Amino acid sequence: QSVLTQPPSASGTPGQRVTIFCSGSSSNIGSNYVYWYQQFPGTAPKLLIYRNNQRPSGVPDRFSGSKSGTSASLAISGLRSEDEADYYCGAWDDSLSGYVFGIGTKVTVL
Amino acid sequence: QVQLQQSGPGLVKPSQTLSLTCAISGDSVSSNSAAWNWIRQFPSRGLEWLGRTYYRSKWYNDYAISVKSRITINSDTSKNQFSLQLNSVTPEDTAVYYCARSGSYGNNDFDIWGQGTVVTVSS
Numbered sequence: 001q002s003v004l005t006q007p008p009s010a011s012g013t014p015g016q017r018v019t020i021f022c023s024g025s026s027s028n029i030g031s032n033y034v035y036w037y038q039q040f041p042g043t044a045p046k047l048l049i050y051r052n053n054q055r056p057s058g059v060p061d062r063f064s065g066s067k068s069g070t071s072a073s074l075a076i077s078g079l080r081s082e083d084e085a086d087y088y089c090g091a092w093d094d095s096l097s098g099y100v101f102g103i104g105t106k107v108t109v110l
Numbered sequence: 111q112v113q114l115q116q117s118g119p120g121l122v123k124p125s126q127t128l129s130l131t132c133a134i135s136g137d138s139v140s141s142n143s144a145a146w147n148w149i150r151q152f153p154s155r156g157l158e159w160l161g162r163t164y165y166r167s168k169w170y171n172d173y174a175i176s177v178k179s180r181i182t183i184n185s186d187t188s189k190n191q192f193s194l195q196l197n198s199v200t201p202e203d204t205a206v207y208y209c210a211r212s213g214s215y216g217n218n219d220f221d222i223w224g225q226g227t228v229v230t231v232s233s
Contacts, residue, residue, distance in 0.1 A: 002156060035219055044208055044223035045157070050215040088157055092218045098174045099147075099159035099218055 003028060004089050006102035013110045017077045020105045022089030024070050028100055032092040034072040036065055039086045039104075048087070049074060076107070084109045112136035114209050114224035122203075122231050128196040132209030132224050139185045139192055140165045144213040147220060148183060148194045150205040158205075162212070163192055199231045 005023040012018040024030065036049035047056055049065035052072065062083075064075045072091075076083055089102040118130035132146070139146060145164035151157050161173035163183045173181050182195040196203060207227045210220040 033216055033218065037220070044210075044226055045220070046223075047215075047219055047221045050219040050221075054215065056215065056221065086155060090157075090159075090218070090220075096175055097172065098161075101157040101159070104155050104157070 002103045003093060003096070003100040004091065004102035006087075006089060006105045008103065009106045009108065011108040011110055012076075012079045014079055014081065016079045017075060018079055018107060019076075020074045020087055020089075020107070022072045022074070022102050024072075024091060024100075026070060027095035028070075028091040028093040029067065029072055030070040031094055034065065034067050035090045036063075036074045037088045037090065039088065045088060079109055081109045083107060112211065112222045114211065114222055116207075116209055116224040116227045118227055118229075120228050120230060122199050122229060123233050124200055124231055125198055128194070128199050128203065128207075128229055128231075130194045130207055130209070130227055130229075131191055132193070133189070133191040134211075135190075137211065137222075139163075139190050140187055141213070142166060144211050145217070146183075146185065146192045147210045147212055149208045149210055149220065151208065151226075152205045160194070160196075164213075201231045203229070204231045205229060 033051045037045035038048045039045040052067040053065040086104045115133045145162045147162040148160040180197045185192045209224040211222040214221045
């Protein structure tokens with residue numbers, strides 16, 4: 001099982017706001033930056049959010065990240081059909097001296 | 111434009127060694143700000159970071175505890191590439207293997223990924 005906990009699925013209708021939560025511990029999210037990745041079937045993951053809440057160039061501002069204590073969240077506002085994908089959170093873990101991922105959340109646009 | 115091109119066999123027999131290479135274009139394996147990682151994705155969709163190599167006046171390697179006894183990541187500056195070797199593989203090592211760069215936006219941001227290599231461990 002993954003060190004970071006995410007719900008396996010989330011859904012919403014077009015235009016809605018969907019929030020995905022990622023729960024960790026003091027050794028990972030509690031003391032390090034959180035990153036979010038988006039993945040479509042058959043392709044490599046794509047960096048969506050870095051350093052908790054920063055967007056790389058080209059990522060729409062509909063995507064936003066936040067962190068509080070040992071939890072983090074990714075919000076997708078104005079949900080679109082093209083947002084249907086898997087979303088993973090990740091962070092460095094000081095106890096494991098390695099990078100850890102969540103299990104991934106599959107977002108479905110109804 | 112940075113690109114990573116992976117190569118290596120897609121089928122490995124149990125107990126043998128899995129070997130993959132990641133060729134870098136548009137950046138340098140000896141970069142003082144980047145790290146070069148291997149990550150795998152199991153059929154269940156879960157992602158696992160395997161390890162990384164990076165240069166900061168000398169070469170460093172970090173490996174995931176789960177594979178530490180079986181993994182080696184090397185760099186080849188003459189070919190501007192890095193490689194993964196995973197020994198004594200079992201069917202549980204069946205996964206899509208990715209190489210990825212980190213360091214553009216922090217220390218642990220995987221911003222550039224290879225195309226992925228499907229590796230099946232089977233006799």
